Amino acid sequence: MLISHRRGFAFIHVPKTGGCSVKVALAPFADDPLVYGPNCWLDRCGIHVNYFAPWWHKRFRTHTPAAILYRELPPDAFTELFTFAFVRNPWDLLVSSYHFLRRDRSHRRGRLAARLGSFARYVDYELTRGKLLQSRMLTSRHGRMLVDFVGRFETLERDFMTVCGHLRVAARLPHVNATAPGDYRTHYTPQLAARVADGFGEDVERFGYAFDAKSTARHGKQAA
Secondary structure, three states: OEEEOOOOEEEEOOOOOOHHHHHHHHHHHOOOHHHOHHHHHHHHOOOOOEOOOOHHHOEOOOOOOHHHHHHHOOHHHHHOOEEEEEEOOHHHHHHHHHHHHHHOOOOHHHHHHHHHOOHHHHHHHHHHHOOOOHHHHHEOOOOOEOOOEEEEHHHHHHHHHHHHHHHOOOOOOOOOOOOOOOOHHHHOOHHHHHHHHHHOHHHHHHHOOEOOEOOOOOOHHHHO
């Protein structure tokens, strides 16, 4: 997550949606949590989160859901932020996540992905775990959209420029932490694709994705 109370924005970082590139591009405009002494001390201890600081110095995890930000900030402070995120076709997201983890054996889940032995077994693992469901990153526990603008990985450059225009900043989007698994559809049998459609049903419906079609859903809170 990136947050700037000074400039009035918060970026909700959904995994494997180009978020690392967005963070690099917008980091110069974000608040630095380490200017607050206790955050700096915790950072040296390997603790990169602090919900007990004054609200303007709170530090959030990389993939903090919007609901936690909503909970941890005063209502007026949250409302004044322009909140935004990016989402991705769930079938493509799973392929990207799988290849990313297989590439990084130092990561605990990377070793797990290698042990699972096949992409199909990895998909079953993620469906059971439920941590890659994008709607849960962006909505309240009652399913209300909390984010003002939802861009698409598929149109990342264009949607990022929309964000920059709203923030009135000039930023260039680099390519960071990219994976190139090829056409995601080649990883799926019809049965496996159907399991993803069922398991990621909320994302498919909310964001308008299909296995082999572009998204058609609207952006932001109006899509709630």
